Amino acid sequence: MADLIVTGLTRAYGPVRAVDDVSFTVRDGEFLTLLGPSGCGKSTTLFSIAGLDRPTAGRIAIGDTVFYDSAQQIHLPPERRNCGLVFQSYALWPHMTVRANVEFPLRLRKVPAAQAKAKVEWALSLVEMQDYAHRWPHELSGGQQQRVALARTLVYEPLLLLLDEPLSNLDAKLRLRARGWLRDLQSRLKLTTVYVTHDQEEALALSDRIAVMNGGEIVQLGTPQDIYLQPRSAFVADFVGHSNILSGEAVRNGQAGILLVLSDRQKLHIDTEPRAAASNRLQVAIRPEHIALFTAADRPTGENLLRGRIVQRDFLGAHIEYIVEVGDTTLRVMGTKQISGSEVLLELPVQRCMPFWQDE
Amino acid sequence: MNSATTPERMLASAAGSAQRDAAATVQSGVAVIITLLVIAPLLMILYQSLQTAALYETGRSWTLGNYAKLFTQAEFFGAVKNSLALAVVSTSVAMVIGVLSAIALSRIAMPMRNWLESAMLAPIYVSQLVLAFGWYVLYGPSGYITLALKRWLGGVPWDLASITGMGVLGGMAMAPYIMLNCMSSLALTDASLEDAARSTGASPWRVLRSITIPLLRPAIVYLVLLSFVGGLEMLSIPLIFGWPAGLEFFTTYLLREGLGKTVPDYGMLGAAAFILVVLVASFVLLQRKVIGAAQRYVTVRGKAQRPKLLDLGPWRWLPPLALALYVLFTSILPLAGLGLRAVVRFLTPLVSPWDYLTLDHFRALFQQEIFGRALLNSVIVSGVGAALTTVLVALAAVMIHRSEHRFGRHLELLVLLPRAVPGMVVGIGFLWVTLWTPGLSLLHGTIWILIIAYTMRGLPTAYASITPTVLQIGRELDQSARVSGADWWTTCWKIVLPIAKTALGASYLLLFLSFFKEYAAAVYLTGAGGEVVGTQLLHMWAKGDAGPVAALSVVQLAFTLVLAWMIRRMGKEQKTWLT
Numbered sequence: 001m002a003d004l005i006v007t008g009l010t011r012a013y014g015p016v017r018a019v020d021d022v023s024f025t026v027r028d029g030e031f032l033t034l035l036g037p038s039g040c041g042k043s044t045t046l047f048s049i050a051g052l053d054r055p056t057a058g059r060i061a062i063g064d065t066v067f068y069d070s071a072q073q074i075h076l077p078p079e080r081r082n083c084g085l086v087f088q089s090y091a092l093w094p095h096m097t098v099r100a101n102v103e104f105p106l107r108l109r110k111v112p113a114a115q116a117k118a119k120v121e122w123a124l125s126l127v128e129m130q131d132y133a134h135r136w137p138h139e140l141s142g143g144q145q146q147r148v149a150l151a152r153t154l155v156y157e158p159l160l161l162l163l164d165e166p167l168s169n170l171d172a173k174l175r176l177r178a179r180g181w182l183r184d185l186q187s188r189l190k191l192t193t194v195y196v197t198h199d200q201e202e203a204l205a206l207s208d209r210i211a212v213m214n215g216g217e218i219v220q221l222g223t224p225q226d227i228y229l230q231p232r233s234a235f236v237a238d239f240v241g242h243s244n245i246l247s248g249e250a251v252r253n254g255q256a257g258i259l260l261v262l263s264d265r266q267k268l269h270i271d272t273e274p275r276a277a278a279s280n281r282l283q284v285a286i287r288p289e290h291i292a293l294f295t296a297a298d299r300p301t302g303e304n305l306l307r308g309r310i311v312q313r314d315f316l317g318a319h320i321e322y323i324v325e326v327g328d329t330t331l332r333v334m335g336t337k338q339i340s341g342s343e344v345l346l347e348l349p350v351q352r353c354m355p356f357w358q359d360e
Numbered sequence: 361m362n363s364a365t366t367p368e369r370m371l372a373s374a375a376g377s378a379q380r381d382a383a384a385t386v387q388s389g390v391a392v393i394i395t396l397l398v399i400a401p402l403l404m405i406l407y408q409s410l411q412t413a414a415l416y417e418t419g420r421s422w423t424l425g426n427y428a429k430l431f432t433q434a435e436f437f438g439a440v441k442n443s444l445a446l447a448v449v450s451t452s453v454a455m456v457i458g459v460l461s462a463i464a465l466s467r468i469a470m471p472m473r474n475w476l477e478s479a480m481l482a483p484i485y486v487s488q489l490v491l492a493f494g495w496y497v498l499y500g501p502s503g504y505i506t507l508a509l510k511r512w513l514g515g516v517p518w519d520l521a522s523i524t525g526m527g528v529l530g531g532m533a534m535a536p537y538i539m540l541n542c543m544s545s546l547a548l549t550d551a552s553l554e555d556a557a558r559s560t561g562a563s564p565w566r567v568l569r570s571i572t573i574p575l576l577r578p579a580i581v582y583l584v585l586l587s588f589v590g591g592l593e594m595l596s597i598p599l600i601f602g603w604p605a606g607l608e609f610f611t612t613y614l615l616r617e618g619l620g621k622t623v624p625d626y627g628m629l630g631a632a633a634f635i636l637v638v639l640v641a642s643f644v645l646l647q648r649k650v651i652g653a654a655q656r657y658v659t660v661r662g663k664a665q666r667p668k669l670l671d672l673g674p675w676r677w678l679p680p681l682a683l684a685l686y687v688l689f690t691s692i693l694p695l696a697g698l699g700l701r702a703v704v705r706f707l708t709p710l711v712s713p714w715d716y717l718t719l720d721h722f723r724a725l726f727q728q729e730i731f732g733r734a735l736l737n738s739v740i741v742s743g744v745g746a747a748l749t750t751v752l753v754a755l756a757a758v759m760i761h762r763s764e765h766r767f768g769r770h771l772e773l774l775v776l777l778p779r780a781v782p783g784m785v786v787g788i789g790f791l792w793v794t795l796w797t798p799g800l801s802l803l804h805g806t807i808w809i810l811i812i813a814y815t816m817r818g819l820p821t822a823y824a825s826i827t828p829t830v831l832q833i834g835r836e837l838d839q840s841a842r843v844s845g846a847d848w849w850t851t852c853w854k855i856v857l858p859i860a861k862t863a864l865g866a867s868y869l870l871l872f873l874s875f876f877k878e879y880a881a882a883v884y885l886t887g888a889g890g891e892v893v894g895t896q897l898l899h900m901w902a903k904g905d906a907g908p909v910a911a912l913s914v915v916q917l918a919f920t921l922v923l924a925w926m927i928r929r930m931g932k933e934q935k936t937w938l939t
């Protein structure tokens with residue numbers, strides 16, 4: 001096996017670029033996730049790799065096999081790429097039993113009957129579905145269908161495993177379990193995997209690396225820790241970890257970094273270098289769990305204190321989510337203690353504030 | 361390689377495998393067969409209409425004279441005028457009956473609704489020719505009821521040998537199709553729109569006028585055009601009622617010009633046939649424009665929410681009574697009369713039929729060798745033709761909706777085009793194809809040319825019945841097959857078509873039925889040994905053997921009713937299977 005290399009992948013629908021000059025490499029046995037909001041081009045990228053969609057430009061290759069190359073005018077049809085694709089809807093063929101579904105790819109490859117039987121057993125036991133081999137797809141629950149779909153792609157040991165939001169049709173609890181054994185299976189079989197999701201938690205839990213996409217482009221590619229702890233843009237900070245975004249004007253603060261002046265003239269200390277560029281618009285991202293709430297009676301002494309007003313409180317069991325208005329922005333804050341009254345002070349620790357310069 | 365290389369060539373150069381070639385071969389094969397089937401007869405008609413002599417003669421040259429001759433012929437204009445008048449009258453009658461009965465059956469509470477609905481729709485499954493015979497036996501100039509009324513009242517209020525009379529009959533023949541389409545449309549409209557109007561204080565009649573009928577308007581426009589085309593290409597009623605009275609229509613004109621003369625003027629026949637195609641095609645085009653691409657397939661999708669049925673209170677027996685009487689007088693009595701006519705020597709109110717009971721007509725039928733042959737031929741033509749058409753159209757549908765083939769869109773137009781070609785014109789076209797193409801004259805007069813012509817006729821029907829199911833099959837089902845290693849052809853064969861098999865079965869039966877009833881396309885194509893039931897009926901009718909005609913009609917009716925029953929059962933099965 002070898003690395004999957006995608007270079008300059010572009011897919012245009014008329015003037016719209018669903019995927020715009022995307023490049024990445026998935027190393028042999030690596031689990032890479034394409035993460036992004038709806039319509040950002042994740043499925044298009046995945047389908048281009050599978051051969052179901054025909055890109056406008058770029059190159060896709062795995063080892064010596066070129067799947068697609070616009071310069072050389074190569075476009076391998078999907079059946080000759082030896083990929084395995086699991087759909088969000090599972091796409092089990094309704095006129096075949098579970099066994100026939102799993103067996104079908106082997107029949108296409110003219111695997112001898114005895115060997116095929118053993119492989120089907122193996123694939124079904126991987127997903128713990130041996131006992132359901134004789135069932136019809138409509139006789140299975142969503143989670144079971146999902147596992148059969150996975151067995152159907154694993155059975156022929158594809159070069160690449162491609163998954164398009166495979167867990168999104170499952171309920172929350174099942175999704176958690178499925179996530180566990182998917183990760184387990186992938187690391188056991190050492191399958192090179194490209195996984196598509198818009199669920200950040202799933203991406204963080206499963207991936208070796210994550211490619212965050214927005215508007216058809218990859219905006220950041222890195223390990224889950226990188227993505228979470230060092231987002232490179234306000235978008236990534238917001239999309240991964242639901243950060244709050246405050247924006248305002250940056251002014252120099254003597255020798256010690258800068259001050260962010262919000263629209264209601266409140267100020268925040270930010271630990272970053274001022275820059276020479278024309279614009280001094282600055283965005284600051286901070287995660288809800290990193291903000292602390294105090295009442296005036298608490299007499300907090302922190303450095304970055306903002307006045308705000310609670311407009312909504314939602315009891316979520318383990319914690320309470322407060323929606324707080326500061327000037328004309330609303331912030332989400334995770335609190336553990338009950339706060340009565342609406343006037344509050346918010347502490348935004350300097351080391352938790354992630355600054356991003358804005359261009360005009 | 362330059363950037364102008366087509367995707368297909370690119371694929372071929374990248375793949376170049378035998379499997380890929382197989383898919384390409386099948387796709388090209390389907391495209392070529394359909395193109396030839398649809399285009400060849402039409403081109404041949406156009407070609408003949410521009411030639412000075414028949415196609416099998418030598419020393420022909422190009423001319424516009426045939427059209428000139430046609431346009432100076434008073435008979436031709438008379439026939440066109442009569443056909444247009446017939447189309448107008450039959451469209452109006454069909455629309456009134458069809459729309460009113462559809463609204464009544466879908467929106468008014470009445471006892472025995474399902475029964476009445478089935479009875480109203482039943483004529484769809486009966487050959488128009490047989491239905492017309494039935495009407496002739498009862499209401500024709502010497503029909504049983506006509507004579508009875510003459511005797512008791514001194515006259516009848518109708519004259520079925522007039523254009524108005526024939527128009528009414530034609531309208532009644534087409535009304536079930538209108539009703540079926542309107543009911544689908546009504547079933548698809550959101551019932552809550554009507555309930556909302558009721559809750560804002562509108563009376564039921566107000567809702568009907570302001571909501572229900574306006575919502576039906578697109579369907580009505582489409583159906584007006586559909587039945588107008590039906591009226592233009594109608595053959596049975598003009599032949600049975602108009603011909604004896606000396607009234608000529610476009611279709612009977614074509615029949616007489618081509619078959620009634622010892623030396624037919626093929627050039628002029630071609631010109632007339634081509635004009636009919638253009639006339640009908642322009643209406644079909646208009647219809648497509650009006651309705652847009654999206655609503656081409658009228659499919660019945662069960663809405664979970666049924667509209668509340670209107671209770672007419674003390675008048676609730678009125679609509680079912682009217683419908684029952686209508687069914688009684690337009691279907692049950694005529695078909696019963698036809699059945700009776702088959703087993704009596706005479707059928708007149710002057711004598712009791714019981715005194716003249718006989719099985720002679722059937723005996724005469726069964727003794728003729730030609731009867732067995734016609735029946736067998738009909739079964740073969742329908743059986744083989746329906747199979748060929750179903751397979752061809754299934755492949756075409758998958759190609760149109762499930763491949764990147766560059767002819768996909770054009771292929772759809774071609775498949776639907778035969779809708780604009782009247783049956784008799786199809787017959788004329790294929791006759792000339794066999795006469796003109798070297799080697800094809802072997803087919804002349806055999807059942808094989810009938811199979812080919814029927815296949816062409818059946819393309820739109822099959823496409824309309826298969827396509828909705830193909831569209832319902834989720835794309836991921838074939839995409840996942842492709843990714844797991846199946847080429848296009850294997851995906852078709854192992855995934856898409858097996859899933860659609862119930863729809864294919866239904867399409868097969870539907871085609872079998874319509875081929876079994878077909879006669880218009882066959883009149884020009886049958887020769888000795890290649891007779892089918894439809895042409896045999898016409899032939900016997902022309903000889904004036906009312907008894908054997910009735911007997912043969914009964915045989916055909918029995919066949920079609922069994923088929924119809926099977927189709928309805930399959931329709932139910934399919935619905936449960938897909939949900």
Ligand SMILES: Nc1ncnc2c1ncn2[C@@H]1O[C@H](COP(=O)(O)OP(=O)(O)OP(=O)(O)O)[C@@H](O)[C@H]1O
Nearest residue numbers: 013016018036037038039040041042043044045198
């Ligand atoms: N046939 C098409 N014509 C035009 N635009 C299209 C077409 N198919 C997809 N797009 C556009 O391409 C963009 C990317 O689509 P894609 O399916 O890859 O999104 P996605 O990231 O998978 O989103 P989701 O999470 O909702 O599945 C979308 O903005 C979509 O509107």
Ligand SMILES: [Mg+2]
Nearest residue numbers: 042043044164
């Ligand atoms: Mg998607």
